[in-house]
Amino acid sequence: xxxQNIKYFTNGLIKENPVLRLVLGTCPTLxxxxxxxxxxxxxxxxxxxxxxSNIVISLLRNVIPDKVRxxxxxxxxxxxxxxxxxxxKAFLPSIDVALGIYLPLIVVNCIILxxxxxxxxxxSVLPSILDGLGMGIGFTAVLxxxxxxxxxxxxxxxxxxxxxxxxxxxMIVFLLPPGGFxxxxxxxxxxxxxxxxxxxxxxxHLGCENCPSRSMCKSVSAxxxxxxxx
Amino acid sequence: MKDMLTVSSSPHLKHxxxxxGIMLDVIIALAPAAIYGCILFGIRALLLIxxxxxxxxxxxxxxCKLLKKPISIGDLSAVVTGLLLAMNLSSAxxxxxxxxxxxxxxxxxxxxxxxxxxxxxxxxxxARIVLLVSFPSYMAEFLEPVMxxxxxxxxxxxREAGAYTFNExxxxxxxxxxxxxxxxxxxxxxxxxxxxxxxxxxIPVCFIGTVALFSLIFGENVIQQVFxxxxxxxxxxxxxxxxxxxxxxxxxxxxxxxxxLLTFVIRRFASLPEGVSSSILLMNILxxxxxxxxxxxxxxxxx
Numbered sequence: 001x002x003x004q005n006i007k008y009f010t011n012g013l014i015k016e017n018p019v020l021r022l023v024l025g026t027c028p029t030l031x032x033x034x035x036x037x038x039x040x041x042x043x044x045x046x047x048x049x050x051x052x053s054n055i056v057i058s059l060l061r062n063v064i065p066d067k068v069r070x071x072x073x074x075x076x077x078x079x080x081x082x083x084x085x086x087x088x089k090a091f092l093p094s095i096d097v098a099l100g101i102y103l104p105l106i107v108v109n110c111i112i113l114x115x116x117x118x119x120x121x122x123x124s125v126l127p128s129i130l131d132g133l134g135m136g137i138g139f140t141a142v143l144x145x146x147x148x149x150x151x152x153x154x155x156x157x158x159x160x161x162x163x164x165x166x167x168x169x170x171m172i173v174f175l176l177p178p179g180g181f182x183x184x185x186x187x188x189x190x191x192x193x194x195x196x197x198x199x200x201x202x203x204x205h206l207g208c209e210n211c212p213s214r215s216m217c218k219s220v221s222a223x224x225x226x227x228x229x230x
Numbered sequence: 231m232k233d234m235l236t237v238s239s240s241p242h243l244k245h246x247x248x249x250x251g252i253m254l255d256v257i258i259a260l261a262p263a264a265i266y267g268c269i270l271f272g273i274r275a276l277l278l279i280x281x282x283x284x285x286x287x288x289x290x291x292x293x294c295k296l297l298k299k300p301i302s303i304g305d306l307s308a309v310v311t312g313l314l315l316a317m318n319l320s321s322a323x324x325x326x327x328x329x330x331x332x333x334x335x336x337x338x339x340x341x342x343x344x345x346x347x348x349x350x351x352x353x354x355x356x357a358r359i360v361l362l363v364s365f366p367s368y369m370a371e372f373l374e375p376v377m378x379x380x381x382x383x384x385x386x387x388x389r390e391a392g393a394y395t396f397n398e399x400x401x402x403x404x405x406x407x408x409x410x411x412x413x414x415x416x417x418x419x420x421x422x423x424x425x426x427x428x429x430x431x432x433i434p435v436c437f438i439g440t441v442a443l444f445s446l447i448f449g450e451n452v453i454q455q456v457f458x459x460x461x462x463x464x465x466x467x468x469x470x471x472x473x474x475x476x477x478x479x480x481x482x483x484x485x486x487x488x489x490x491l492l493t494f495v496i497r498r499f500a501s502l503p504e505g506v507s508s509s510i511l512l513m514n515i516l517x518x519x520x521x522x523x524x525x526x527x528x529x530x531x532x533x
Binding site for chain 2: 178
């Protein structure tokens with residue numbers, strides 16, 4: 001049981017990394033990673049929301065009626081996002097300015113909804129916390145890495161400290177949307193290459209059939225039943 | 231009798247055209263304008279051209295070596311990409327930025343998508359736009375030609391109408407990117423390519439014609455619009471890239487007109503002074519759809 005719990009935690013770090021392997025939450029990934037510190041801010045905010053919403057949804061999993069589960073999940077998530085948003089506004093106003101609209105938009109971050117739907121609504125509290133933590137840390141790590149790459153290449157700084165800006169002209173394109181897509185693509189390619197080297201299948205189709213969480217996913221089996229009925 | 235039989239698998243008939251032959255033709259066609267650019271802008275232009283070519287070839291070599299692919303520098307396509315990129319740069323661009331541009335063109339635009347024949351956009355054009363977005367201060371700075379003291383300043387597109395005579399514009403006695411100044415030499419190169427059947431004249435004619443027509447309609451100075459910027463260079467040498475232009479004649483027509491229209495719209499209504507490269511890139515992205523829409527119907531097939 002203990003080994004299983006550790007697995008819940010480590011799943012989100014590399015094997016099922018939400019950004020690079022599940023390709024979830026790409027919108028904040030591309031939008032806020034113009035600097036490493038923004039990546040950390042976004043990642044930590046999302047992690048807090050993810051862990052808290054996982055706890056509550058896991059506790060309420062037997063109470064929430066199946067038909068209205070999505071609105072119920074969103075309500076829980078939105079509550080925690082409001083809390084986090086107010087905290088960030090009060091204590092880290094510079095992060096709040098940098099993240100802008102993407103902080104309240106954590107409500108519709110697919111990672112959080114996906115974990116609520118696929119994991120927390122089917123598991124008890126402790127695994128849900130560990131899953132939320134693992135996914136959140138995986139998300140934060142990728143966002144920070146992307147932010148660091150884009151900041152060094154695009155502005156010549158890292159966490160606001162000058163690194164290369166003095167002797168190389170930074171390429172501004174890395175701070176613009178095309179640079180974000182480029183770095184994201186290169187990171188996904190690199191993670192695929194590493195997975196392939198370790199003998200794991202690479203992400204080729206981003207649909208349900210290749211989803212690492214397929215075995216646990218309720219909607220896939222429901223869909224299959226529907227097609228059988230027809 | 232037995233000696234006369236050569237047993238081999240198909241294809242048995244080969245077209246004499248090879249990739250390196252076509253690329254050599256393109257280099258020959260570009261050479262006059264490139265040499266003129268060196269005369270006009272001096273040693274810096276020559277240095278830039280060599281930097282771009284060498285770094286493009288080197289980038290291709292390193293990439294193929296790293297990925298253990300067959301080394302493809304012999305087909306000369308990297309030389310053409312480097313040369314075209316250099317001709318699209320102002321002579322004020324620092325050497326290392328030009329080298330970055332070549333690396334972007336070869337590695338990011340060409341090799342990452344599968345190498346020659348698989349790139350979705352023209353490598354030189356895309357690299358130019360990446361540099362334009364990344365280093366706007368260097369890319370917008372134009373040095374005065376060293377040959378003609380009397381003629382000064384930036385690309386004629388941003389000057390008021392009538393600042394240049396037809397001869398100055400047509401033969402290239404003005405500032406601008408290294409390879410775009412002399413419309414005459416570029417057209418000579420283009421005619422050579424058309425006569426050698428390397429390129430099809432539909433795209434350049436439609437492209438330039440559309441720009442000229444809309445300039446006339448909107449009351450712009452037609453000669454300045456056509457011969458002043460990078461239009462001739464782009465229309466003849468960049469828009470006609472095989473991989474990134476439509477395969478059918480109807481598709482080429484649509485592609486050329488689309489490029490021309492976008493160029494005019496960007497020049498007239500956007501804040502950028504020059505729209506040729508952006509419009510070619512945008513139309514490159516549409517090429518798969520144009521190809522699909524203009525598929526030739528096989529004879530006798532009913533809808």
